[in-house]
Amino acid sequence: MTRYQHLASLLAERIEQGLYQSGERLPSVRMLSGEHGVSISTVQQAYHLLEERQLIQPQPRSGYFVAPRKATPPVPALTRPVQRPVEITQWESVLELLSSRGSGAVMQLGSGIPDISRSTIKPLWREMVRLGHLQDPRLLNYDSLYGVSMLREQIARLAVDSGCRFNADDVVITTGCHEALSISIRAVCQYGDIVAVESPAFHGTMQTLRGLGIRVIEIPTDSVSGISLEALELAFEQWPIKAVIVVPNCNNPLGFIMPDARKRALISLAQRFDIAIIEDDVYGELAFDYPRPVTLKSLDGDGRVLLCSSFSKTLAPGLRVGWVVPGRYFDRVLHTKYINTGSTAVQPQMAAAEFVRQGHYMPHLRRMRQQYQRNLSVMTCWVRQYFPANICVSRPQGGFLMWVELPENFDAVRLNRRLQEHGVQIAAGSLFSASGKYRNCLRINYALPLDTHSEQAIRLLGQATEQALNDGG
Amino acid sequence: MTRYQHLASLLAERIEQGLYQSGERLPSVRMLSGEHGVSISTVQQAYHLLEERQLIQPQPRSGYFVAPRKATPPVPALTRPVQRPVEITQWESVLELLSSRGSGAVMQLGSGIPDISRSTIKPLWREMVRLGHLQDPRLLNYDSLYGVSMLREQIARLAVDSGCRFNADDVVITTGCHEALSISIRAVCQYGDIVAVESPAFHGTMQTLRGLGIRVIEIPTDSVSGISLEALELAFEQWPIKAVIVVPNCNNPLGFIMPDARKRALISLAQRFDIAIIEDDVYGELAFDYPRPVTLKSLDGDGRVLLCSSFSKTLAPGLRVGWVVPGRYFDRVLHTKYINTGSTAVQPQMAAAEFVRQGHYMPHLRRMRQQYQRNLSVMTCWVRQYFPANICVSRPQGGFLMWVELPENFDAVRLNRRLQEHGVQIAAGSLFSASGKYRNCLRINYALPLDTHSEQAIRLLGQATEQALNDGG
Known part of the structure; x- marks a missing residue:
């Protein structure tokens, strides 16, 4: 980010937070130049950028003023999925989303990829070099089935911040959180079983359930407080549900953090109906507030929570280093880990473990x-600026995913196809439902450094959305 | 290996091959010293070692003579497993075997671990250093679902030696052959199905079948020519079998290479009954004869063979780089790969791909x-030397695994427990059967450099076996 872009984003943030109100006059160019120790022309460039973004307006001979704000879009309401178990499809659309991973030309607004270009990741590269020089034969040999013990120790240590007390022997390392979820589901469910999920829910988990022949019941979910416990209780009463899968912290795709009281209530409910909880905490460490929110696992009195996580969202997805803390299901998880992949690649585990141990994490x-x-x-x-007015937008409390809900007649799948010609890709909301809901929603990734290129993409997305709505969806 | 050990093993090999016959006089110390360019004392040490191994006998003032040979043990006969589908158990014993992986103190004669200490593996370490220096962000990002394309190209290129013609796009990279087998099975079978396997069969595959709720029918297998096609045909007629899983090249645990004619007959049989073939070729590149034997995949006319392999036995198991070439089942394999682990760790793939590409493989x-x-x-x-006389021993045609069959009343599981006090671990034959067969058999790993330490372990094993038999098993 250049100097003027940095200044512009600083000012944009202040405007966003209401520190400069709509219609208020902004500091003079000279004043800002003095305050931030940058040149006059840098301030002018920053103001031009904000003007382009329609955040501020110039008035001849009076300077810049904060532009009248569009109203802040409301958050999405409680979702209303189909209230019976359904089979999952959608694989073709997920495959399409995944297949665009490789192509550098596409602006991947639909992905779940973090920013791996930051300088704070440098020590990881250094560790890879060191491991290569070290020539420790353990890196080439079969790992223990449980995973590298130093890594398991570091994971147990990190978990203290989320309120958890477990030790290295309670952890099984996996090939990413994907494997953690896959083996957790298989440890508590069989072919034909029913599982409850949030709605919308992560498409990877949905596809895993599909592949295992498990039906889901989608539970209404609030974009601020999470899964509806009332609806969940009803589902527990009506159906022989084996497990509930939730992302309570920095939810994918809605971004909420479940309040602690609701987390406790979820645990009680699961205890009452004797149901396993699979907790996906893969975005939990990216909560904006410090200290990070507690996990369900930390509130788990009788070992029914299988905590799944990884370094894929916080460090680097290419490492494929994840883990599961399976509580009472430990033995079954270990067997399933064995039959799934035998063991996990050693070098990425060692690199990640050293990165954490040396205090870089x-x-x-x-x-x-x-x-x-x-x-x-x-x-x-940008979304407020470039999108139609009648939308709802999530308020993520962490992570890097935003959920945008458009009017009912909107078709995100069709939009996605049209956008791909322009090198822009989004995740259509329908991927996050088994019963074909959320075709009018999109999930947008905001991890990567935002520049004029990304602004153009959002503008294009907004325009295409507007046009699609005018064309009747 | 020291100079004298090297000389001793050279002489032992000549004796083994009958170049020096039983009772024949060996060359004088002076002559050997001249022939091999080593000191007199080196030759003396080598002869002492062979004397200790009871391969040669000194005669005062006449030199050394080849000791009278014990008769070569016969090969194991065609196996006779139970001829109906059974459920698999044995997980506790497999776990015991796997859990000893980490402990350095144990002599792991029961493992499937190759020798990773050779100097020809050095370029792999160099590649790891280079990749660390390179800081290519692709190493940290999600891989394509199919795997790194350069690696897939190298795999397609290598496959030509096994008679195969496929290209990079036909390959899906997996987390070791374990994942390749696991997703192949899941691509062609469902919970409750029946699969035919060789008997004995690799315990990892058996555990995978168990975890997926699949029953197996074990097919009689010959230690020289492989699975009995007659018995397999009968099984196909009698039971609704979905797939047959075989290790036709350098079989684990029997070591045979199926003759080409029988490979072709197996393909025809599978075509006739429309049954999928899962081919595990993980030891195929280690066949002693060059060129390497052809795969079933190379004889596959209609895409029914799912070829599974990895670098775990040829290069390094800790990389967890395997692959599957799934033929007509490509789409289902790809979906199962996705739900299993999402994608495969990138750095090990890149390191292996470069190792092959640069001509080190x-x-x-x-x-x-x-x-x-x-x-x-x-x-x-050694086995002939130290084991009881009434045994059968396999004649591996490649790989590094030997199968020893003891009299019926012998109990290898009990022996294993006793041996562990002495830091020696074997794989009991019962791990390789679902119906509790082969308790009287052992599988021995001969990959690691053989020294006096390993000889002591085999001597101990032989003595313990003899004693167990005298104690009634």
């Missing part, structure tokens, strides 16, 4: 949280 | 094949 997390929070305010601003 | 394979073949003749010699 916390500063890295801090930096990522700050970046994502800053990006969120810019993205919120 | 073939010389490495050549060296490993030579080492394993040399080790096999020493191990055969």
